[in-house]
Amino acid sequence: MQIDLTNVDAMATGCAFLGCGGGGDVIAVQAAKYALETHGPVPVLQLSDLSDDALVLPCADMGAPTIFFEKVANGDEGRLLVEEMSRIYGRPVAALMPAEIGGSNGLTPIVWAARLGLPLVDADGIGRAYPELNMIALELNGVSISPGILADERGNVVTVRSIDGPWMERIARSVAVEFGGAAAFAGYPLTAAGAREAAVIGSISRAIDIGEALSGLEGDRVAGLCRHLGAGEVIRGKIVEIEGQVDGGFVVGSATIEGSGADAGRTVRLEYQNEFLVAFENGRPLVMVPDIISLLDANSGDPIATERMRYGLRVALVGLSAPPIWLTEKGIALGGPRAFGYGFDYAGMMVGA
Incomplete structure (x- = not known):
């Protein structure tokens, strides 16, 4: 593969869906296309293709998604991350892995892999997107986040050794803010054998499948995609209000969707912190993290990122069950509603699938 x-392009669409509105805008597909045109295709390996001790490097961008529209990467950040991690471990990095498949973070590793002549592995660290570095399945499975490495487009490189994931999030977030609000990041380095046990397997294949499925649909593309994925529709309507701001390296806010057609008379409030967190109707949560919440264009079915929401846009909100690791007790504790300050427990999706 x-x-x-x-x-x-299909992968970009799938990454946008799995990004839950965040993970970075998939305009990064343009950088990926340029890298592929310039350097050629990127091999995607199964973890079983690598020797047990092969060094796999999870990597991503971090920062408020809106920052990346103005703070443009130069494509060389990946080299800085790989060289520093190779120096620390005293051996080469064998493959890159998206730390999260959602949004641009599923695509940026393509740029770095193409430029470096490295393969990707068909896996990622989350199976969706989350706003904080330590909200990752690798953390749940006991992989150390340290050393963590940050780089920027100027050539700055910072290596952080933290006592745990939450401390890495705090320190790395402050570094990203000093870099101008965003940074390239690599952490949770592990062997191929470790990745087989700790990573979410098949993520790249899944993203491509979602994109290819959507492109082949006719008629009601939202309904067709929901059938393909086993997802449930929350509401269809138009965005009538948007609130948002950059706060502490995150984009936080909400969007209000006024129902139309079969959903006329309904109003849903969708809250987000980079990614969509909870959708409420009359104060009742209908769908919530860790489940995948995606906002789609009601006509095309294309996913819409938080920073691309606009008043009057016709949308469909859908929910899809999270990868199994996130539905465990530890997964819900790390990535469920209470992790974001909500006063209620995860209760699954209150919509049909």
Whole structure:
């Protein structure tokens, strides 16, 4: 399997869906296309293709998604991350892995892999997108986040050794703010054998499948995609209010959707912190983290990122059950509603699937 110009658009669509509105805008697909045109296709390996002790490097961008529209990467950040991690471990990095498949963070590793001549592995650290570094399945499975490495487009490199994931999040977030609000990040380094046990397997394949499925649909594309994925529709209507601001390296806010058609008379409030967190109707949560919440264009079915929401946009809100690791007791504690300050427990989706 490989990522090339024939499937990278499909992957971008799938990454946008799994990004839950965040993970960075998939406009990054343009950088991925340029890298593929310039350096050729990127091989995608199964973890079983690598030797047990092969060094796999999870990597991503971090920062408020809106920052990346103005703070443009130069593509060399990945080299800085790989060189520093290789120096620390005294051996080469064998493959890159998206730390999260959602949004641009599923695509940026393509740029770095193409430029470095490295493969990707068909896995990621989350199976969706989350706003904080330590909200990752690798953390749940006992992988150390340290050393964590940050780099920027100027060539600055910072290596952080923290006592745990939450401390890495605090320190790295402050570094990203000093870098101008965003940074390239690599952490949770592990062997291929460790990744087979700790990572979410098949994430790249899944993203491509979602994109290809959507592109092949006719008629009601939202309903067709929901059938393909086993997802449930929350509401269809238009966005009538948006609130948002950058706070502490995150974009936080809400969007209000006024129902139309079969959903006329309904109003849903969708809250987010980079990613969509909870959708409320009359104060009652209908769908919530860790389940995948995606906002789609009601006509095309294309996913819409938080920073691209606009008043009057016709949308469909859908929910999809989270990867199994996030539905465990530890997964819900790390990535469920209470992790974001909500005063209620995860209760699954209150919509049909």
